[in-house]
Amino acid sequence: MKKILIFLLFTVFIFSAKAQTCIIHGNAGTYAGETLRLYTFSDYITETKKLAAESKVDDEGYFTFKVEGNDIFEAFIDLDVFKGYIIIEPGKDFEIVLPKKTVRRHEDIMNPYFKPYEFYIRILNDENTLTAAFKKFDALYEQALKKILKNPKHVNPGLLEKEIKAVDDSTSSIDNDFFKQYKRYKFLDLRFQGVYKNKKAIVRKNYSSEPVLYKNPAYNKLLKTNLGNILFENYADTLFRILAENRGWNTMSRYLANTDLCRNEEFREYYMFVNLYNEFYKNTVYKNNIIDILYSAKNNIKNRETLTAVENFLNNSSNLIVGNKIPDFRLPDNSSYMHSLSDFKGKFIYLGFYSAESYTCKKDILLLPSLAKKYKKDLKIILVFKENNPEKINKILKNIDTGDLLILHDDANISEEYEVRAYPSYFLINPEGRFSLIYAPGPAEGIENIYLKQYQNRKIKQIRESGR
Numbered sequence: 001m002k003k004i005l006i007f008l009l010f011t012v013f014i015f016s017a018k019a020q021t022c023i024i025h026g027n028a029g030t031y032a033g034e035t036l037r038l039y040t041f042s043d044y045i046t047e048t049k050k051l052a053a054e055s056k057v058d059d060e061g062y063f064t065f066k067v068e069g070n071d072i073f074e075a076f077i078d079l080d081v082f083k084g085y086i087i088i089e090p091g092k093d094f095e096i097v098l099p100k101k102t103v104r105r106h107e108d109i110m111n112p113y114f115k116p117y118e119f120y121i122r123i124l125n126d127e128n129t130l131t132a133a134f135k136k137f138d139a140l141y142e143q144a145l146k147k148i149l150k151n152p153k154h155v156n157p158g159l160l161e162k163e164i165k166a167v168d169d170s171t172s173s174i175d176n177d178f179f180k181q182y183k184r185y186k187f188l189d190l191r192f193q194g195v196y197k198n199k200k201a202i203v204r205k206n207y208s209s210e211p212v213l214y215k216n217p218a219y220n221k222l223l224k225t226n227l228g229n230i231l232f233e234n235y236a237d238t239l240f241r242i243l244a245e246n247r248g249w250n251t252m253s254r255y256l257a258n259t260d261l262c263r264n265e266e267f268r269e270y271y272m273f274v275n276l277y278n279e280f281y282k283n284t285v286y287k288n289n290i291i292d293i294l295y296s297a298k299n300n301i302k303n304r305e306t307l308t309a310v311e312n313f314l315n316n317s318s319n320l321i322v323g324n325k326i327p328d329f330r331l332p333d334n335s336s337y338m339h340s341l342s343d344f345k346g347k348f349i350y351l352g353f354y355s356a357e358s359y360t361c362k363k364d365i366l367l368l369p370s371l372a373k374k375y376k377k378d379l380k381i382i383l384v385f386k387e388n389n390p391e392k393i394n395k396i397l398k399n400i401d402t403g404d405l406l407i408l409h410d411d412a413n414i415s416e417e418y419e420v421r422a423y424p425s426y427f428l429i430n431p432e433g434r435f436s437l438i439y440a441p442g443p444a445e446g447i448e449n450i451y452l453k454q455y456q457n458r459k460i461k462q463i464r465e466s467g468r
Contacts, residue, residue: 020090022067024053026124029061030101038065040075040088043309044220045277046316052088072130072178073215080104083116086123087130087178095125106357133174134182140167141186148194155194164190178216185218192226199230200261203271208261212270214305224274229282231275235259243289249297269306273297277313287321320419322435326427327417331408334390339408341382346431348379348451350440353415355423356385356392360442364424365400367443372404378455382406386415386423428454 024038035056042050052075053065067075070090077084081102086094098121108114120135144163148155164187171183188196188206196202207227213219232239235256242252253268262268273294280290294310301307330340341349352368354361365383372381381404385393388411397407418427428437428451436454441447 019068020070022069022088022090023093024065024067024086024096025094026063026096026098027061028057028063028098028101031057031063031098032059032061033057036063036065036077036098038067038075038077038086040073042312043214043305044217045224045274045309046312048312048316071215072176074217077121078116081108081116083118084121085118085131085134086121087134089130092129093125094123094129094131097122097124130174130176130179133171133176133179137167137171137179137183137186140170141190145190145193148190152193157195160191160194181213181216182218185213185216185222189218189222189226192222199227200234203227203230203261207271208264208267210267212267212303212305214270223271224278228274228278230261231256231271232279234261240286243286243293246289246292249293249300252293253300266303266306269301269303270309273306273310273313280313280317288323291321320435320438322438324435326429326433326435327414328433329412329414329417331384331410331412331414333406333408334394339382339406341429342433344380344382345433348431348436348455349427349429350379350381350447350451351418351427351429352381352383353410353418353420353423353425354383354385356387356389356396358423361424362396364442364444365396368405369401369403371443371448375451376404379451380406382408384408384410384414386410430454430458 028036033056035054037051038053038055039049040052042048053067055063055065057063067088069088071088072090073088075086075088077086077098079098079101081104082099084098086096099119104114120131120138123129123131144167148160148163168183168187171179174180185206188202192202207223238255239252242248242255249272252272256262256268256272257265262271276290276294280287283290291314294314297310298307298314301310326341328341330338332338341351350371352364354365368381368383372379383405385407387393388409390409393407393409415425418425424442426437426440426442426447427435428440428447430436437450441450
């Protein structure tokens with residue numbers, strides 16, 4: 001009898017632990033024949049996208065997403081000019097409405113700062129969803145924010161708490177931990193913007209001894225954006241010395257374990273990464289050291305979520321650093337002959353990423369032939385057009401002497417490896433095939449003088465080394 005009872009309890013446990021399915025479906029006729037993709041963030045620090053589900057839209061416009069798992073999390077659909085958010089709830093069935101398909105205008109395509117319009121997706125068959133709760137809360141929160149920060153230099157603490165209470169009361173009927181924690185850290189962010197100025201105290205009271213909420217957007221936004229440099233602000237001498245001496249992740253972790261902010265190991269690992277991540281984009285001196293310390297972390301981090309964030313960072317950000325080897329490529333020219341950057345090793349390379357539709361590109365290319373001819377012995381100018389269309393490219397090259405330029409077509413999306421966000425984008429590469437300048441100036445912005453200085457410094461170094 002005892003064995004039977006144990007078996008039944010075990011069976012109940014197995015079935016209760018089995019992953020549930022959140023089904024999301026609807027009709028979007030303007031997307032017929034396309035594949036819609038539902039994403040989440042693999043981690044909220046690097047904001048690396050991760051596919052949660054995908055669905056082909058049939059000829060009549062119907063689609064269905066199926067998301068497996070037992071966790072509540074935020075997901076989104078990229079629709080070019082729109083970005084729709086939805087909160088995934090295990091075991092739920094949602095019928096949703098998507099906006100009519102809209103294509104970005106030409107000026108938006110060329111604008112590197114373009115951001116899609118963000119909204120919460122409307123759910124037709126259930127009014128009491130977390131998505132609806134988030135939408136209501138965010139709308140009330142934004143209204144309160146405008147009132148409280150009407151005069152940011154003189155925030156009224158009484159008004160701040162009054163507005164927070166009103167928003168909290170308006171959403172108090174929603175009894176869900178994910179939502180409650182979202183509210184908690186949104187309110188904390190509001191207090192930080194208004195009256196809380198002691199960053200260390202905020203971290204100590206609200207993060208250090210609390211569970212790490214890896215998938216909560218409000219928790220991570222505040223931690224990354226406003227509290228993400230505190231370790232380097234408060235323990236700068238020791239931390240920068242550890243970086244400069246390449247003493248590794250464990251050395252930094254042992255030191256921080258004795259501070260009041262990082263005694264909890266799980267939070268310490270995560271917070272170390274957040275601070276190193278922010279320092280990487282802020283500090284030009286220690287970029288390679290930060291890369292090295294994060295590589296050393298991969299074998300020592302115990303928590304899977306933090307390790308994923310570190311790996312995302314290393315995969316996405318470690319290439320574009322001055323002194324690092326360039327991502328090589330093999331691309332066709334207008335005559336379909338293939339060329340690689342490594343073909344020009346031993347020369348400086350001025351690499352430009354171009355669009356045939358960019359006005360700035362059309363202006364810059366008029367200045368490059370004379371530069372290429374003047375320094376052709378030691379400098380090769382290579383332009384990679386995003387359009388794999390010789391006719392379109394030749395149209396803007398008409399009446400331009402391109403004999404000393406190399407014109408290539410980006411038929412392999414090489415621009416993504418170089419993290420090109422705008423056209424034109426330039427890089428200066430040294431004769432060893434390493435980055436010398438990332439996002440270098442254009443031909444009208446002084447690149448000639450910069451190149452000459454680097455060329456001369458290299459020659460001086462060679463003469464000194466040969467005389468030893």
